[in-house]
Amino acid sequence: xxxxxxxxxxxGELPELSGPALTEAERSFVTMLRQERPAPGxxxxxxxxxxxxxxxxxxxxxxxxxxxxxxxxxxxxxxxTTGRTAPGSAPGSASAAAPTLRPVSVAEVLxxxxxxxxxxxxxxxxxxxxxxxxxxxxELGAGGRYLYRMxxxxxxxxxxxxxxxxxxEQLAPRPYPGEPVPADAPAGGTVEVRVLCPVKGGxxxxxxxxxATLPTDAQGMLAYFARFxxxxxxxxxxxxxxxxxxxxxxxPQAQRAAVFQALKRIPGxxxxxxxxxxxxxxxxxxxxxxxxxxxxxDLIFDPVTFAYLGSRTVxxxxxxxxxxxxxxxxxxxxxxxxxLAPKQQACA
Numbered sequence: 001x002x003x004x005x006x007x008x009x010x011x012g013e014l015p016e017l018s019g020p021a022l023t024e025a026e027r028s029f030v031t032m033l034r035q036e037r038p039a040p041g042x043x044x045x046x047x048x049x050x051x052x053x054x055x056x057x058x059x060x061x062x063x064x065x066x067x068x069x070x071x072x073x074x075x076x077x078x079x080x081t082t083g084r085t086a087p088g089s090a091p092g093s094a095s096a097a098a099p100t101l102r103p104v105s106v107a108e109v110l111x112x113x114x115x116x117x118x119x120x121x122x123x124x125x126x127x128x129x130x131x132x133x134x135x136x137x138x139e140l141g142a143g144g145r146y147l148y149r150m151x152x153x154x155x156x157x158x159x160x161x162x163x164x165x166x167x168x169e170q171l172a173p174r175p176y177p178g179e180p181v182p183a184d185a186p187a188g189g190t191v192e193v194r195v196l197c198p199v200k201g202g203x204x205x206x207x208x209x210x211x212a213t214l215p216t217d218a219q220g221m222l223a224y225f226a227r228f229x230x231x232x233x234x235x236x237x238x239x240x241x242x243x244x245x246x247x248x249x250x251x252p253q254a255q256r257a258a259v260f261q262a263l264k265r266i267p268g269x270x271x272x273x274x275x276x277x278x279x280x281x282x283x284x285x286x287x288x289x290x291x292x293x294x295x296x297x298d299l300i301f302d303p304v305t306f307a308y309l310g311s312r313t314v315x316x317x318x319x320x321x322x323x324x325x326x327x328x329x330x331x332x333x334x335x336x337x338x339x340l341a342p343k344q345q346a347c348a
Contacts, residue, residue: 106271106286110264112306113299114257120250122158122208122331128250130154131327132310133278137176144182147174147321155335156250157198159209163347164196165338177319195338197347204229211251218261225262236266237297240288244299244311248326263299272298277310278325285312295321 103109122128131153138148149171155164172188175181199205215221228242243263251259263269263286272285277300284306287298294316300309312323340346 102273103271103284106269107264109271109284109286109301109306110260113301113308114260116301116306116308117253118307119253119256120208120329120331121252122250124159124209125161126158127155127162127164127332127335128158128208129328129330129332130156130248130250131329133171133325133327134323135174135278136322138173138185140182140184143184144179145176146179146181146185147176148186149174149188154196155332156196156207157335158207158250158331160198160205160207163198163335163338165193165335166196167191167193167336167338177315177317177321192341193336193338194341195344195347196335200348206246206249208250208252211246211249211255214251214255214258216254216258218258218265221255221258221262222265234291236268237288237290237292239266240269241297244297247299247308248311248324250329270296272296274303275300275312278312278323279310279327281309281325283309287314289316300325 103112120128131151133149134152135147135149137145139145151169151171153167155166157164168191170186170188170190173181173185199207214224222239225239225242225246228238228245240263243259243266246259247256247263266288269286269288272287275283275285275298277283282303283300284303285298285300287296289296296314296316298312298314300311301307302309308326310323310325312320314320
């Protein structure tokens, strides 16, 4: 009996599921498969996978059909295979194409992100050092617009008690989609180190000590999202934006998990799938499209560990116009010497 015949017979014995039960079954089955992944370089076959499926819940048959599909997303759009190449197969050959374990819903991606390890535990008085690549739209009035880019490193006081620093290195600009780079756009290469003063007041704080006081449950964190400055006609887009900003901030594991679980409760989020972040790394994204202008704000995660990689904003037409890629997050005892920016007042 070949694998596909065995799969069809297995599915034929199972009842059909739909709605929340189907989503939960798919998520449970994906989790089981991830736990059963072989070590890199270890030879395996599909038959044990099918045998394991027979021990899963009845809905696993539906999940198998989704997860073993080749070349399309659940919505039917083409995808890029990112699974491991079987030992002995040439990359790109037909025999090299192996089933890829892909998230099947926004909920699964955010569940995996919530469970991903890596939260820091800085001591009081230390600094959280975050290195990132950032791009956004720069306007020159009648002179046009372009996408500015910088490499940024911030030394943020873990308890908001000491002045920190932010180092920026301007990179070569890129054109705004469909437009040339203005002739007077900065060429890049400028490096500055400026003072980063402690933040005063409420939801504007995003230091580790403050974030450690935030709710550890999804509903409480969602209520905290609503306290962020700003807002607009599209309430869910506003909540999603607040959550994506918090996702990049330093905080204990319990609060980080609550951020992603809260995002899971926002209606209208969509599974974007395979993307590339601002640093050129492959990722898996989920996003929310703003009803006002059609733009979409994405959260990007490592496709294997589901650690947070960064975020991006794309236009209604799919062009990326803003992005942030988190390259590293570490802890330091001190921040470098820094100067005040023009018109910046000394830290209080």
